Amino acid sequence: MKTWGARLGSEPDALALDFGQSLDVDVELAVDDVTGSIAYARALGHAGVLAQPEVEHIVAGLTAIREDVVVGSMPWDPSLEDVHMNVEFELARRIGPLAGKLHSGRSRNDQVSTDLRLWLRRSIDAIDTGVQDLERALVGLARRHADVVMPAHTHTQPAQPVLFAHHLLAHVQMLERDRGRLADARRRVNVSPLGAGAIAGSGVRLDRERLAEELGFEGVTRNSIDASGDRDFVVETLAAVALAMVHLSRLAEELVWWSSPAFGFVRLSDAVVTGSSMLPNKRNPDPAELVRGRAARVIGNLSGVLAMLKGLPLGYQRDLQEDKPPLFESVRILRESLAVLGRVVAGLEVDAERMREAVDRGFLTAVSAADALADLGVAFRDAHHILGRLVRRAEERGVALGALDDADIHEALGESEDAVSRTLAQGPDIAEHLRAALSVDAALARPDVIGGTAPGRVAAELALAAARLGLA
Numbered sequence: 001m002k003t004w005g006a007r008l009g010s011e012p013d014a015l016a017l018d019f020g021q022s023l024d025v026d027v028e029l030a031v032d033d034v035t036g037s038i039a040y041a042r043a044l045g046h047a048g049v050l051a052q053p054e055v056e057h058i059v060a061g062l063t064a065i066r067e068d069v070v071v072g073s074m075p076w077d078p079s080l081e082d083v084h085m086n087v088e089f090e091l092a093r094r095i096g097p098l099a100g101k102l103h104s105g106r107s108r109n110d111q112v113s114t115d116l117r118l119w120l121r122r123s124i125d126a127i128d129t130g131v132q133d134l135e136r137a138l139v140g141l142a143r144r145h146a147d148v149v150m151p152a153h154t155h156t157q158p159a160q161p162v163l164f165a166h167h168l169l170a171h172v173q174m175l176e177r178d179r180g181r182l183a184d185a186r187r188r189v190n191v192s193p194l195g196a197g198a199i200a201g202s203g204v205r206l207d208r209e210r211l212a213e214e215l216g217f218e219g220v221t222r223n224s225i226d227a228s229g230d231r232d233f234v235v236e237t238l239a240a241v242a243l244a245m246v247h248l249s250r251l252a253e254e255l256v257w258w259s260s261p262a263f264g265f266v267r268l269s270d271a272v273v274t275g276s277s278m279l280p281n282k283r284n285p286d287p288a289e290l291v292r293g294r295a296a297r298v299i300g301n302l303s304g305v306l307a308m309l310k311g312l313p314l315g316y317q318r319d320l321q322e323d324k325p326p327l328f329e330s331v332r333i334l335r336e337s338l339a340v341l342g343r344v345v346a347g348l349e350v351d352a353e354r355m356r357e358a359v360d361r362g363f364l365t366a367v368s369a370a371d372a373l374a375d376l377g378v379a380f381r382d383a384h385h386i387l388g389r390l391v392r393r394a395e396e397r398g399v400a401l402g403a404l405d406d407a408d409i410h411e412a413l414g415e416s417e418d419a420v421s422r423t424l425a426q427g428p429d430i431a432e433h434l435r436a437a438l439s440v441d442a443a444l445a446r447p448d449v450i451g452g453t454a455p456g457r458v459a460a461e462l463a464l465a466a467a468r469l470g471l472a
Contacts, residue, residue, distance in 0.1 A: 027083050031070065034087060035215070036111065040106060043214075046210065107198035117189050120189050127334055134341055139466055139469060139471060142164070146163070149352075158361070158364055160443065164352075174247040175247065182237070191218065231320060234323050241298060242301070255348075265350070265358070297330075366438075369390075373424075390408065
């Protein structure tokens with residue numbers, strides 16, 4: 001058998017052959033290629049192309065090949081160009097000329113698309129498991145430190161106090177959206193192109209729907225031209241993977257910040273940090289940094305595949321061979337990043353005191369006091385200005401907002417243009433009312449809405465997440 005067919009009068013140039021071979025990459029599809037071929041052999045039997053004994057002989061040979069692939073004893077020959085021809089040649093070596101009938105009505109164009117979809121379907125399932133494992137680590141950490149308070153930031157500046165668990169649940173929400181995007185991509189992955197042939201459809205009257213059902217697909221492609229050159233499902237998956245890596249990179253960035261002595265909020269376990277080749281004092285958060293760096297590679301892979309596709313006419317083009325390296329790498333990076341961040345999160349030591357000290361700096365409860373004034377009838381914009389003046393005075397005196405004396409508070413109220421504020425300034429209890437609102441507990445309790453950081457709301461969200469993830 002010759003991979004280049006009888007149409008060509010000479011054997012290929014060795015350099016050109018090596019340049020075109022893809023075995024080193026698409027060997028990843030070997031199990032899926034055999035699985036697809038087994039189903040295709042049975043479909044040829046149903047179509048009357050193969051007699052039942054021939055089907056059984058081919059299936060037995062392919063099953064033995066799949067076993068060799070799994071245990072690593074399958075012989076691979078790069079001169080045979082790709083994984084598909086390697087499997088076909090090995091089948092011919094084992095069962096003889098009958099192997100040549102297997103390709104009846106099938107092109108490598110619909111074959112590789114089928115293999116890739118089978119591979120991607122199970123890869124997305126594995127990613128989903130990894131995402132849930134990281135969510136469990138985050139929820140577990142949140143439950144262990146349910147009462148810890150930390151500063152939330154906007155513009156990288158301290159903004160308001162929140163529960164540490166609330167912050168961790170924000171990452172869980174991001175990961176849940178990643179799961180949704182991957183599940184949505186999987187639905188479009190899970191459509192069978194087998195039977196589309198090279199471009200016009202198979203010349204064998206296959207029962208494509210029965211064939212798709214045997215391979216676990218939810219349906220079949222509806223246009224043979226589109227089926228042979230479609231790589232939308234690759235792009236969609238890459239986009240979901242890239243965004244998931246962006247989310248992991250954001251978590252990694254926070255772990256790098258928080259573990260720095262300047263923050264001191266968390267300490268990564270010795271098992272997941274590295275030392276320095278020069279500085280004996282260092283504890284470097286390398287896994288988190290590498291997740292950040294590899295996110296850039298995944299983003300680049302998405303851009304590369306989009307750029308490759310944008311100039312292609314309909315139908316299969318050999319350019320499409322280049323979809324697999326970026327896809328395989330991106331899926332591998334995401335799976336590895338999920339696993340390593342799960343280890344990092346599970347082993348985190350949390351310094352609740354350092355977090356609380358950070359909360360007590362920066363006047364983080366000011367908006368809670370402004371809301372408390374609004375409760376009394378002060379226009380919020382006026383209340384905002386009043387608290388701004390109080391923050392400035394506390395800053396000048398080097399004290400916390402709650403440590404300002406009554407005179408400071410009444411003066412700030414009296415300076416307001418709002419008549420209600422000026423009236424409140426005359427009352428004896430307003431200073432105490434504001435000090436109560438300035439406490440961290442009051443600031444945490446006030447956002448008592450769905451999705452807010454009020455302890456009861458966070459506890460409810462933690463319980464929902466734990467139940468969804470099967471945590472006792």
